[in-house]
Amino acid sequence: MTAPTTEPAPDQGPDPDSGHAHQLTHVDAAGRAAMVDVSGKEVTRRVARAGAVLRVQPSTARLLADGGLPKGDAVAVARIAGIQAAKRTHELIPLCHQLRLTRVDVAITVDADAGTATIVAEAAALDRTGVEMEALTAATVAGLTLYDMVKAVERSAVLTDVRLLAKSGGASGDFIRAQDPVA
Secondary structure, three states, rough: OEEEEEOOOOOOOOOOOOOOOOOOOOOOOOOOOOOOOOOOOEEEEEEEEEEEEEEEEEHHHHHHHHHOOEEEHHHHHHHHHHHHHHOHHHHOOOOOOOOOOOEEEEEEEEEEOEEEEEEEEEEEEEEEOOOOHHHHHHHHHHHHHHHHHOOOOOOOOOEEEEEEEEOOOOOOEEEEEEOOOOO
């Protein structure tokens, strides 16, 4: 296992750890979108963790935390929605492979005083390609489900901070987002 790296600079220039320019892997020689052929890769355990934050008024967050929203227990519904979304990522994101997921977990922490619901989704698989998109999809759909559940009391809710927190497995090595309190 290689040492974890932090993300490259946002300019998409050379990866400071490798000295190599980022290459688009989902484009063929003619510049057309193409699914990557992973048949030559080794099957390994791959894990990814992603996060998102739903920002609401503290009063709405209290209803969310207490299960007092008109639509019911939003946290439980959002967890299930996130898990289901991870399982269907290949149907939603055109160039994603269908993976053999071994685990998906969605945790939601509501901080009523701060007016936030923090979502952390983790996906794991034994496969030839990573599970980052499954974790990101789970976190995003869980957040969208929370939005759907709170919109009856607050339409100004905002889903924000969707990001990959960490990943392990595969040839590209491990990644841990720097300076993220949820990572």
